[in-house]
Amino acid sequence: MSKLSRAVHLLESVVDSGRAFADVHHLLGVSLSLLGQTERALKELDRALELNPNYVEALIHRYAAMHALPQRGTAAPRAAPGAR
Numbered sequence: 001m002s003k004l005s006r007a008v009h010l011l012e013s014v015v016d017s018g019r020a021f022a023d024v025h026h027l028l029g030v031s032l033s034l035l036g037q038t039e040r041a042l043k044e045l046d047r048a049l050e051l052n053p054n055y056v057e058a059l060i061h062r063y064a065a066m067h068a069l070p071q072r073g074t075a076a077p078r079a080a081p082g083a084r
Helices: 002-018 023-032 038-051 056-066
Strands: none
Touching: 002 023, 023 038, 023 056, 038 056
16 A cells, blocks of 8 residues: 555545544545545545635645546536635
8 A cells, every 4th residue: 555545544534533624635635636536536625625715725736636637527616715
């Protein structure tokens, strides 16, 4: 098991414990993205942004992950905090 896979496993255990906060979801999303699990990564990054709508790093990583997806319209862009 790679270090990245171990990190995902550890972060998932924190999420499963109910003690996760925005940083945990962000790190899990980034790790999943690096493993090529873009759909799952986007869900975690979205959760990080739900918990902290002003989380700029999560927004940037979500944007990068979204653009790694094939163009099929499944991942809608997320507006910047405060944008209408």
